[in-house]
Amino acid sequence: xxxxxxxxxxxxxxxxxxxxxxxxxxxHLSLIKRAKxxxxxxxxxxxxxxxxxxxxxxxxxxxxxxxxxxxxxxxxGVDILFMPDTKSMYSxxxxxxxxxxxxxxxxxxxxxxxxxxxxxxVVCKLFNIVKPVAAYFGQKDFQQAAIIKRMxxxxxxxxxxxxxxxxxxxxxxxxxxxxxxxxxEERRAAAVIYKTLLSASKMTKSGESxxxxxxxxxxxxxxxxxxxxxxxxxxxxxxNTLDELNEFKRQNLLAVAVKIGSTRLIDNMIVEF
Ligand code: AMP
Numbered sequence: 001x002x003x004x005x006x007x008x009x010x011x012x013x014x015x016x017x018x019x020x021x022x023x024x025x026x027x028h029l030s031l032i033k034r035a036k037x038x039x040x041x042x043x044x045x046x047x048x049x050x051x052x053x054x055x056x057x058x059x060x061x062x063x064x065x066x067x068x069x070x071x072x073x074x075x076x077g078v079d080i081l082f083m084p085d086t087k088s089m090y091s092x093x094x095x096x097x098x099x100x101x102x103x104x105x106x107x108x109x110x111x112x113x114x115x116x117x118x119x120x121x122v123v124c125k126l127f128n129i130v131k132p133v134a135a136y137f138g139q140k141d142f143q144q145a146a147i148i149k150r151m152x153x154x155x156x157x158x159x160x161x162x163x164x165x166x167x168x169x170x171x172x173x174x175x176x177x178x179x180x181x182x183x184x185e186e187r188r189a190a191a192v193i194y195k196t197l198l199s200a201s202k203m204t205k206s207g208e209s210x211x212x213x214x215x216x217x218x219x220x221x222x223x224x225x226x227x228x229x230x231x232x233x234x235x236x237x238x239x240n241t242l243d244e245l246n247e248f249k250r251q252n253l254l255a256v257a258v259k260i261g262s263t264r265l266i267d268n269m270i271v272e273f
Pocket of ligand 1: 028
């Protein structure tokens with residue numbers, strides 16, 4: 001991969017990069033379409049990164065669909081699929097990690113210790129290997145995008161980050177590789193996440209409430225769905241610090257993480273004034 005990238009760079013080509021963990025859906029493909037429209041060469045990677053999963057998480061059963069993925073990538077006209085194996089990414093003696101302090105402990109980080117160190121480390125490695133001029137991430141994983149942005153700034157990396165909108169199912173559920181874990185009933189119940197965000201965004205825009213009221217309304221709506229087994233967080237956050245807000249700012253992040261049965265789902269929306 002390094003040699004291939006060097007050759008393209010030497011020939012003056014721009015490389016756009018879309019890192020993924022596979023089990024591709026339209027959300028992933030939207031990033032690829034955007035990358036295709038803005039670069040000479042598009043590289044997609046599929047790597048289920050073990051260092052971002054805790055021992056009790058779903059690394060082993062994470063959905064895999066290599067044949068389907070390859071067909072989708074071909075259809076989208078991806079130039080290069082980079083699919084490293086775990087041993088070549090984490091060889092014996094691997095001991096260097098990237099931690100974006102502070103941002104990594106908030107929101108999802110509070111429930112997934114070490115997760116964002118795994119993410120920042122693998123993205124740093126992938127950037128060094130692929131050498132893209134631009135990399136494409138989904139807003140669905142807002143905290144991940146914020147952490148990678150901070151890493152790129154702090155470590156003076158030459159990569160433009162393009163954050164793309166969240167693609168949704170017809171009932172509003174954010175597309176996710178993990179949605180296949182949901183039973184029929186759970187899948188139906190999962191629509192409450194988007195409904196909660198929509199209603200919170202209306203309330204925010206109305207100008208007649210504060211973030212504390214919005215948070216309460218979000219929790220009330222989520223609690224009313226019996227198949228939600230845990231609300232990890234739901235509320236209004238600062239888009240830069242990811243801290244919970246007591247007063248609205250110009251930009252406000254409405255974010256939710258819940259478990260439906262044993263499946264963890266996240267989603268968010270930004271409201272700007
Ligand atoms: P993943 O395979 O889950 O690691 O996701 C790879 C990339 O696709 C990340 O940048 C995600 O934020 C992005 N992504 C995942 N789901 C969606 C979605 N529904 N809409 C847009 N982008 C998404």
